[in-house]
Amino acid sequence: MSSFDQYPQRKRHRLPAAVYATTEYEYYATICARHQGEPFRDPRLAKKVIESLLWTKEEYKWLLFCYCLMPDHVHFVCRLTDEDVKRINAGARGVQAEGVLDHLGRFKSYTTNQSWKLGLSGKLWQKSSYDRVLDLEHPFIEVVEYTLNNPVRKELVRVWEEWPYARIVDPWW
Structure with a gap:
């Protein structure tokens, strides 16, 4: 046993970067406002924010299944497509495919800049996001329903279709 083994290992917050750069999975993300x-x-x-999310979808050729912008956070479900597989220099990690997290970083930076033009100061978003790769443990349709029904659970509307900031963008059926 090495001396390194005696120290507790920090649990990784993220999956390996390559998982976020594949077209094999759907991704669910929640990004919370910092303010x-x-x-x-x-x-x-x-x-x-919605215009920027839709621009991100077009620029990076996502399938954006749905989104819901709440008063203090945004949820969305997406998948990368083969149309936009780019490689980036990831420094010590070598050359890797660009992924959802890279796109989210640009989205957060741009929307923060837009918020400054409207009088806010500081960063708009929290540093990290909550994200999941959807699989049998996180079934796609359940996550979509959760995303769209967020304003209903918060009692902002009776049905999600009444919320002006929730939408199905790329139908999956």
Whole structure:
């Protein structure tokens, strides 16, 4: 036993980077606002965030199955496609395929910049996001329903279709 083995091992927050760069899986993400309060109640900022998410989908050729922008966070379900497989220099990790997390970083940076133009200061988003690769443990349709029904659970609307910031973008059926 080496001296390294006696120290507790920190649990990894993320799966290996390659998992986020494959077209084999659907991804679910939640990104929370950093600001106290609910910055996306401002319809100007909500519109910018949704426009940016849709731009990200087009730019990186995602299948964006659905999204729901809540007053203080955004949920979405997506999958990469073969149309936009890019390679990036990942430093010590070598050359890797660009993935969802790379795209999210650009999305967060751009929308933060847009929020400054509307009078907010500081970073718009928390540093990390909550994300999952969907599989049998996280069934696709259950995650889509959870995403879309978020405003119903929060009692903001009676049915998700009434919420102006929730939408099915790329139908899967």
